[in-house]
Amino acid sequence: MKTPKQTDNTKLSELSIEELSTEKKKRTVILIFFSVLLGIMVGTCIYATIKKGVSALTFMPIAFVPIFLIIWKSQKDVCNEIKSR
Numbered sequence: 001m002k003t004p005k006q007t008d009n010t011k012l013s014e015l016s017i018e019e020l021s022t023e024k025k026k027r028t029v030i031l032i033f034f035s036v037l038l039g040i041m042v043g044t045c046i047y048a049t050i051k052k053g054v055s056a057l058t059f060m061p062i063a064f065v066p067i068f069l070i071i072w073k074s075q076k077d078v079c080n081e082i083k084s085r
Helices: 017-052 056-082
Strands: none
Touching: 017 056
8 A cells, every 4th residue: 555655656646736745845855955965066176176177076066967957857747747737
């Protein structure tokens, strides 16, 4: 039996409006948190590049952009599902 906590396995279309709104809040918090972390990484990499030159750490934020895009898309999917109802 599925509970509302198991939203990772259920489709968004199967959730109620209340469950979708809580899911939207959770995904928005995750998106904001990851955006702040990515911004800190970019700032640190720019600073390190200016001080020490180009190194492997200079390109580290690029590796995290696909993760950011996945998080952003999942949050956008929840928003679109809420708008469709």
